[in-house]
Amino acid sequence: MAVISVRNLTKTYHVGEVAVHALRGVSLEIEKGEFVAVVGPSGSGKSTLMHILGCLDSPTSGEYFLDGADVSHLSDDELSEVRNHKIGFVFQGFNLLPRTSALENVELPLLYNAGSLSATERRRRAMEALAAVGLRDRAEHHPNQLSGGQQQRVAIARALMNRPSILLADEPTGNLDSRTSIEVLDIFQSLREERGITIVLITHEPSVAEYGSRIVAFKDGRIVSDTPNLRQRVARGELAEMPIAREDA
Amino acid sequence: MRAIRPSLMIALRALRRNKLQTALTMIGITIGVATVLTMIALGSGAESAIEDQVRAAGMNTIIVTAGNYKTKTEDSGSAVEEQGRIAPRVEFVPAVWRNPQGAGPLMPLFRPVFHPEDDPMEKHDHPTASQRLGDTEAGLGAAATLTSADADAIRKISGVQYVSEGIHNNAHVAWGAKRWFTRLHGDDVSLPLIRRAWVFEHGRFFSKREQSHAAQVVVLGSIVSQRLFGAENPVGKQVSIYKQPFEVVGVVASGSWLVAAAPGDDQFDAIYVPFTTIQRLLNLSKLNDITITTSSSGEVSRISQQITDLLRARHRIGVKDPDDFTVTSQARQALAKGGMLPQVARSVVGNIAGLEKVTLEQLGKTLDRASRTMTALLASVAAVSLLVGGIGIMNIMLLSVTERTREIGIRRAVGAKANDVLRQFLMEAVALSVTGGLAGIAIGLAVSNIIGQWVQWSVSISALAVALSFGIAAMVGIFFGYYPARQASRIAPIDALRYE
Ligand SMILES: Nc1ncnc2c1ncn2[C@@H]1O[C@H](COP(=O)(O)OP(=O)(O)O)[C@@H](O)[C@H]1O
Ligand SMILES: [Mg+2]
Numbered sequence: 001m002a003v004i005s006v007r008n009l010t011k012t013y014h015v016g017e018v019a020v021h022a023l024r025g026v027s028l029e030i031e032k033g034e035f036v037a038v039v040g041p042s043g044s045g046k047s048t049l050m051h052i053l054g055c056l057d058s059p060t061s062g063e064y065f066l067d068g069a070d071v072s073h074l075s076d077d078e079l080s081e082v083r084n085h086k087i088g089f090v091f092q093g094f095n096l097l098p099r100t101s102a103l104e105n106v107e108l109p110l111l112y113n114a115g116s117l118s119a120t121e122r123r124r125r126a127m128e129a130l131a132a133v134g135l136r137d138r139a140e141h142h143p144n145q146l147s148g149g150q151q152q153r154v155a156i157a158r159a160l161m162n163r164p165s166i167l168l169a170d171e172p173t174g175n176l177d178s179r180t181s182i183e184v185l186d187i188f189q190s191l192r193e194e195r196g197i198t199i200v201l202i203t204h205e206p207s208v209a210e211y212g213s214r215i216v217a218f219k220d221g222r223i224v225s226d227t228p229n230l231r232q233r234v235a236r237g238e239l240a241e242m243p244i245a246r247e248d249a
Numbered sequence: 250m251r252a253i254r255p256s257l258m259i260a261l262r263a264l265r266r267n268k269l270q271t272a273l274t275m276i277g278i279t280i281g282v283a284t285v286l287t288m289i290a291l292g293s294g295a296e297s298a299i300e301d302q303v304r305a306a307g308m309n310t311i312i313v314t315a316g317n318y319k320t321k322t323e324d325s326g327s328a329v330e331e332q333g334r335i336a337p338r339v340e341f342v343p344a345v346w347r348n349p350q351g352a353g354p355l356m357p358l359f360r361p362v363f364h365p366e367d368d369p370m371e372k373h374d375h376p377t378a379s380q381r382l383g384d385t386e387a388g389l390g391a392a393a394t395l396t397s398a399d400a401d402a403i404r405k406i407s408g409v410q411y412v413s414e415g416i417h418n419n420a421h422v423a424w425g426a427k428r429w430f431t432r433l434h435g436d437d438v439s440l441p442l443i444r445r446a447w448v449f450e451h452g453r454f455f456s457k458r459e460q461s462h463a464a465q466v467v468v469l470g471s472i473v474s475q476r477l478f479g480a481e482n483p484v485g486k487q488v489s490i491y492k493q494p495f496e497v498v499g500v501v502a503s504g505s506w507l508v509a510a511a512p513g514d515d516q517f518d519a520i521y522v523p524f525t526t527i528q529r530l531l532n533l534s535k536l537n538d539i540t541i542t543t544s545s546s547g548e549v550s551r552i553s554q555q556i557t558d559l560l561r562a563r564h565r566i567g568v569k570d571p572d573d574f575t576v577t578s579q580a581r582q583a584l585a586k587g588g589m590l591p592q593v594a595r596s597v598v599g600n601i602a603g604l605e606k607v608t609l610e611q612l613g614k615t616l617d618r619a620s621r622t623m624t625a626l627l628a629s630v631a632a633v634s635l636l637v638g639g640i641g642i643m644n645i646m647l648l649s650v651t652e653r654t655r656e657i658g659i660r661r662a663v664g665a666k667a668n669d670v671l672r673q674f675l676m677e678a679v680a681l682s683v684t685g686g687l688a689g690i691a692i693g694l695a696v697s698n699i700i701g702q703w704v705q706w707s708v709s710i711s712a713l714a715v716a717l718s719f720g721i722a723a724m725v726g727i728f729f730g731y732y733p734a735r736q737a738s739r740i741a742p743i744d745a746l747r748y749e
Binding site: 051054056057077079081085089096097100108161 | 262655658659662663665666667668741742743746
């Protein structure tokens with residue numbers, strides 16, 4: 001069964017008199033463990049799709065099944081729970097809480113988890129997640145004390161806190177240099193391999209899309225091609241050939 | 250109630266970040282809460298002060314005197330005046346002086362009850378004993394019809410609060426070469442409870458133990474102490490009364506601004522010893538009077554009647570025979586004879602028609618007026634400050650919601666429900682107002698105490714008053730924080746996240 005199944009999704013924004021058709025009938029099935037790269041020019045509706053897939057926004061029309069359950073008609077509270085349990089977000093601008101330590105940022109999803117955990121248990125899990133992205137020794141740092149790459153890894157750690165079914169990443173490398181971009185992509189690839197996490201990566205750069213296992217091309221709110229990536233790039237291998245970056249020294 | 254603690258932590262952290270803003274916002278609440286607390290402190294202080302003053306004036310006191318020197322009438326006020334005109338008598342009373350150690354031979358002697366004050370040639374700078382109001386009549390020669398057993402019987406009447414047995418006489422107190430002629434009261438340990446406005450300048454009243462041992466201890470009225478010892482602390486000194494050594498254990502003075510101590514008054518130009526000591530020294534078994542206080546002033550009449558019936562039965566007085574005792578309530582006496590500062594007595598008397606009907610409530614009302622005006626004033630100051638403070642909180646919270654829209658979006662994206670956001674902002678508003686409130690409580694406590702010291706207004710701050718002030722602060726936070734918090738919770742997740 002598909003983790004994500006959408007049919008004929010449309011999204012229309014009304015700006016004054018003008019109707020902007022951001023999505024014009026998108027149908028897509030994503031299986032568990034896929035690493036789907038959605039690629040397309042800016043303004044083609046990729047982010048709009050991601051917001052709908054992430055239950056942050058609702059479509060104008062169309063159906064959306066997440067883990068087999070219809071989520072098109074859920075209440076605001078129910079959508080919050082879905083986001084908390086099943087979805088992890090990684091954004092271009094990191095979206096970490098300012099003036100808040102990395103550890104506390106990572107803990108955030110646990111605060112809103114129905115089965116409330118003790119403070120020590122939350123801390124322990126957050127620490128574990130930080131360690132998994134190699135930031136154990138940066139736990140007390142605030143976002144402004146971290147590099148872009150480190151911030152994005154904190155965001156990834158946060159996205160994984162509640163063991164989501166899917167990880168949605170909107171231009172996660174948009175604010176990063178080439179090496180740290182590949183490091184982030186390496187994390188995605190290993191998450192998929194080691195934990196079988198389903199990943200939807202959104203990017204306007206075809207070169208970044210090449211790290212996905214399947215490439216969905218977008219244009220003007222429609223899918224123009226959807227093919228398995230037979231020449232998937234492997235971030236780990238590329239990193240090994242690169243010189244050691246200063247930031248991790 | 251999940252996430253209360255995390256929301257509180259989030260709230261406190263947010264407040265710490267903007268210390269100056271936080272402090273400025275809190276000022277209104279702080280002033281408001283401080284005013285509320287001061288208001289309550291002064292208000293309830295005034296209440297208890299009035300109650301004390303009224304008690305000090307003896308509004309709930311009944312005095313049973315041995316003998317009946319007037320025809321039975323309720324008009325005790327005029328009797329008091331008549332009493333003042335009664336000529337002093339000179340009598341010889343046989344008395345047996347015991348050796349204070351209890352050993353050695355008994356020494357019979359005759360003691361003249363001739364008061365030096367009664368010498369017509371003598372000049373006095375204070376009213377003589379015969380001019381004093383109260384119980385001149387009840388000298389040792391007066392009909393001695395009351396007993397301790399009577400007092401015990403009165404103790405059993407419901408509504409009776411304290412009962413003090415009394416023997417009264419005039420006596421010389423001597424210390425070294427100094428002598429002072431004054432009233433000697435043999436009283437019960439419970440007397441200070443009856444005279445509520447007493448304060449002990451030095452030492453204490455005599456104890457139950459000293460009373461039951463008939464110990465030779467004496468409490469001096471402040472006037473007596475001043476005459477004999479000046480400003481010195483007399484506690485522990487030996488004075489002589491009836492040529493017997495008495496140890497001074499305390500000095501009593503007026504603690505009420507309604508009752509001024511003056512030479513010749515019956516309370517502070519007086520000395521107090523256990524009534525048992527007088528009974529032992531003078532070999533007496535009777536009492537001059539019994540003083541009773543009632544728990545409620547409204548019951549004075551009923552209890553007076555009950556005492557009369559009780560004593561008539563105990564003394565086996567026939568239906569047609571007159572009482573051999575006199576029951577008076579002190580309300581009218583107190584107002585008529587002074588003891589209050591003249592201006593206060595005048596205002597009380599002037600404000601109350603029909604002096605006979607003086608009640609605790611009426612007297613209270615007169616004195617209450619000032620405190621009510623003050624309470625009303627403070628209440629409006631408090632209301633305005635709390636309103637201003639509340640609006641300040643609302644303002645800063647609305648700003649905060651706008652500033653932190655992105656944060657709201659992030660929280661919603663990781664699973665916060667609309668209610669979680671609402672609770673967080675509400676908690677922040679409450680944390681603000683409560684922190685302001687705590688500062689206000691501290692200031693309120695300080696201000697009430699300063700006012701208490703400065704204008705001698707009695708203040709009383711109860712835990713309840715503090716809790717109430719705290720509660721008001723929290724309520725202001727909830728009330729004015731609700732709207733901004735609801736705004737925050739209503740922003741759609743995607744809009745919050747995309748907010749620039
Ligand atoms: N909130 C909005 N209001 C109006 N138009 C919007 C809004 N969000 C996106 N759009 C429009 O929808 C289209 C798709 O935008 P988006 O999904 O952000 O594209 P992409 O992420 O592919 O660059 C664009 O034309 C954009 O202007
Ligand atoms: Mg986009």
